[in-house]
Amino acid sequence: MTRKELIEQIYKKQSFLCVGLDPVMEKIPSHLMTFEDPIFEFNKRIIDATAEYAVAFKPNTAFYEAQGVKGWATLEKTINYIPKDCFVIADAKRGDIGNTSTAYAKTFFETLPCDAVTVAPYMGKDSVQPFLQFEGKWAIVLGLTSNEGASDFQYHTNLEDEPLFAKVIETVKSWGTTENLMFVVGATRAEQLAQIRKIVPHHFLLVPGVGAQGGSLEEVFNAGATKECGLLVNASRAIIYAGTGNEFEISAKKEALNIQSEMALYLQRLMR
Numbered sequence: 001m002t003r004k005e006l007i008e009q010i011y012k013k014q015s016f017l018c019v020g021l022d023p024v025m026e027k028i029p030s031h032l033m034t035f036e037d038p039i040f041e042f043n044k045r046i047i048d049a050t051a052e053y054a055v056a057f058k059p060n061t062a063f064y065e066a067q068g069v070k071g072w073a074t075l076e077k078t079i080n081y082i083p084k085d086c087f088v089i090a091d092a093k094r095g096d097i098g099n100t101s102t103a104y105a106k107t108f109f110e111t112l113p114c115d116a117v118t119v120a121p122y123m124g125k126d127s128v129q130p131f132l133q134f135e136g137k138w139a140i141v142l143g144l145t146s147n148e149g150a151s152d153f154q155y156h157t158n159l160e161d162e163p164l165f166a167k168v169i170e171t172v173k174s175w176g177t178t179e180n181l182m183f184v185v186g187a188t189r190a191e192q193l194a195q196i197r198k199i200v201p202h203h204f205l206l207v208p209g210v211g212a213q214g215g216s217l218e219e220v221f222n223a224g225a226t227k228e229c230g231l232l233v234n235a236s237r238a239i240i241y242a243g244t245g246n247e248f249e250i251s252a253k254k255e256a257l258n259i260q261s262e263m264a265l266y267l268q269r270l271m272r
Helices: 003-013 030-034 038-050 068-081 098-111 125-132 148-152 164-172 187-199 217-224 248-270
Strands: 017-021 056-059 087-094 116-119 138-144 181-185 205-207 231-235
Touching: 003 248, 017 038, 017 087, 017 248, 030 038, 038 068, 038 248, 056 068, 056 231, 087 098, 098 116, 098 125, 116 125, 125 138, 138 164, 138 187, 164 181, 164 187, 181 187, 187 205, 187 217, 205 217, 217 231, 217 248, 231 248
Parallel strands: 017 056, 017 231, 056 087, 087 116, 116 138, 138 181, 181 205, 205 231
Antiparallel strands: none
């Protein structure tokens, strides 16, 4: 999906919601266990319930890899089931060099029809560049994360008092363009969004951490939105586990609608 197509979907749906598909077998409603592939059935129902409110879906590959070969089959079925008008992100956080990185890129862009894959930039340019060689595909590079351990490295400063996360984003932005490169910025670090926007004023940002992790959607929008929106805000647990009973998908639909409705109000500001 191109940047233009993504922006069109954002304004068509009045949403910049990304739904994270991070299923844990122990949390799957018990009545789905009679299906041959309970996780796929769970994902199908979540996708059906939320697709009209979401512009993107983000399966975290770890939850599928943990199931072995069957899990990879579930991942492939899930990705193929996602509507074509939705942006598909493989949250794989790959980061290697040379032929290995190229093989990872082919996995998610050729073998699986994903639009984007999350990438760790620690090994430098040659670990990210292979993901930027596919037309209409995106690398989403870890910029600033919201986990507790982020302070171990990401906030360390150099002699110019520049934090490492800012140095990473400043360096990586020259490796691609606004048409094939995004950055992950955690919602619980919304106070740094304004600083990051000065470094990458036009790139899309994938923002996890809204909902169950406590990030504020309004704060994220105020600090990070561009004239074209420029945001994909991810919610996983808050949506997919909004309900646990036989009608769990209805609860997921309501939660997605609540988030989308708030997003629509913010997007109206950009249209004035």
